[in-house]
Amino acid sequence: MIEFNIPPCIDTAYDYIADCVRAHKICGDGTYTKKCQTFLSDRLGAPYVYLTPSCTAALEMAAILTGIRPGDEVILPSYTFCSTADAFVQRGAVLVFVDIRPDTMNIDETLIEDAITDKTRAIVPVHYAGVACEMDTILDIARRRHLMVVEDAAQAIGSTYKGRMLGTLGDFGCYSFHETKNYSMGEGGALSFNDGAFRDAAEICREKGTDRSRFFRGQVDKYTWRDYGSSYLPSDINAAYLWAQLECFDRIFDDRMASFNDYQEGLRDLAEAGLIEQPVIPEGCTHNAHMYYLKLENIDVRQKLIAFLREQGIQSVFHYIPLHSSPAGLKFGRFHGKDIVTTRDSERLMRLPLYYGLTADDRIRVIEAIHRFFRG
Ligand SMILES: *Cc1c(COP(=O)(O)O)cnc(C)c1O
Numbered sequence: 001m002i003e004f005n006i007p008p009c010i011d012t013a014y015d016y017i018a019d020c021v022r023a024h025k026i027c028g029d030g031t032y033t034k035k036c037q038t039f040l041s042d043r044l045g046a047p048y049v050y051l052t053p054s055c056t057a058a059l060e061m062a063a064i065l066t067g068i069r070p071g072d073e074v075i076l077p078s079y080t081f082c083s084t085a086d087a088f089v090q091r092g093a094v095l096v097f098v099d100i101r102p103d104t105m106n107i108d109e110t111l112i113e114d115a116i117t118d119k120t121r122a123i124v125p126v127h128y129a130g131v132a133c134e135m136d137t138i139l140d141i142a143r144r145r146h147l148m149v150v151e152d153a154a155q156a157i158g159s160t161y162k163g164r165m166l167g168t169l170g171d172f173g174c175y176s177f178h179e180t181k182n183y184s185m186g187e188g189g190a191l192s193f194n195d196g197a198f199r200d201a202a203e204i205c206r207e208k209g210t211d212r213s214r215f216f217r218g219q220v221d222k223y224t225w226r227d228y229g230s231s232y233l234p235s236d237i238n239a240a241y242l243w244a245q246l247e248c249f250d251r252i253f254d255d256r257m258a259s260f261n262d263y264q265e266g267l268r269d270l271a272e273a274g275l276i277e278q279p280v281i282p283e284g285c286t287h288n289a290h291m292y293y294l295k296l297e298n299i300d301v302r303q304k305l306i307a308f309l310r311e312q313g314i315q316s317v318f319h320y321i322p323l324h325s326s327p328a329g330l331k332f333g334r335f336h337g338k339d340i341v342t343t344r345d346s347e348r349l350m351r352l353p354l355y356y357g358l359t360a361d362d363r364i365r366v367i368e369a370i371h372r373f374f375r376g
Helices: 012-022 031-044 055-065 082-089 109-115 135-145 196-206 212-216 236-246 249-266 268-272 299-311 327-332 342-346 360-375
Strands: 048-052 073-077 094-098 120-123 148-152 172-176 189-193 293-295 333-335 349-351
Touching: 012 031, 012 236, 031 048, 031 189, 031 236, 048 055, 048 196, 055 082, 055 148, 055 172, 055 189, 055 196, 073 082, 082 094, 082 327, 094 109, 094 327, 109 135, 120 135, 135 148, 189 196, 196 212, 236 249, 249 268, 249 360, 268 360, 299 349, 299 360, 327 333
Parallel strands: 073 094, 073 120, 094 333, 120 148, 148 172
Antiparallel strands: 048 189, 172 189, 293 349
């Protein structure tokens, strides 16, 4: 069986975890959390990076820090994971979904401006498959219309847009280290931002609404409840597991890229014959091989191919059901403009096995099985 995903595990993780346990340092903000944060801050070129228990938690923090209030509107794609939306809904926001681009499955930046009302507060671009949204246009709209930009970079760690790391272009960047992502701590994530003015508020929000971080730095002599917050620190045990991977960031990155490139090469003939569509990486963008997806003619062909691959011992999966057609999406939001691409392409898309350690032989097996499907 070729699995769709196997979470990355680097052997040194066993030592690092034992280290935490032996030292009785298993709560948040320990040595490994600090190591991870420093590394990420360096790598991303973002001055402020905080590990969180999930990307969902990072999005919730961003929603609090942007000061979203009941009745405010947030513009986002419908083709995304529910956490992108839910974090803002929890603050009382109304979701305004706009259509996506067919080439990248990312929010169609040309449709955003028309969806803005005097209630709009934020734009939430999602970098699907670790490929950048058209950030120049989005940031320009945000600047002109005084909106905040929260990047859902859950899938996008290590990808760039015009030389800058995704997640560091807007006001806040939210990353995921869930076990399905490129680097993992089981459940985990990170929040990044560039503007030091958010530091105190971010620390308070992350520490259950208290100014504990200032207390630890000796800036106040006791700590107290200051504002909204929650428990947004992961255990250092999880950070230790992640740290082992961050130490070999490039090895994991290159290994995934080799799989992506093999699929891209090996399936090109089927794309040229018009049987499949392959992912597109726009000019000026580099990606992180988070995902390899194909688009088929329609949902019927997709389901047949998934079933065919399963018979061949290969696990492949579809992806998001558009949020605007889900019960919560209907309750909390509206679709602005026409849904031309979102539903049509979400039904045609499927993802192939891709994880750190997927062997070259396995990739060939997948590529050959897909060819057999179209020959038969
Ligand atoms: C994985 C993912 C999330 C959620 O990440 P968690 O760390 O599981 O909370 C949010 N948005 C997108 C686009 C994702 O892919």
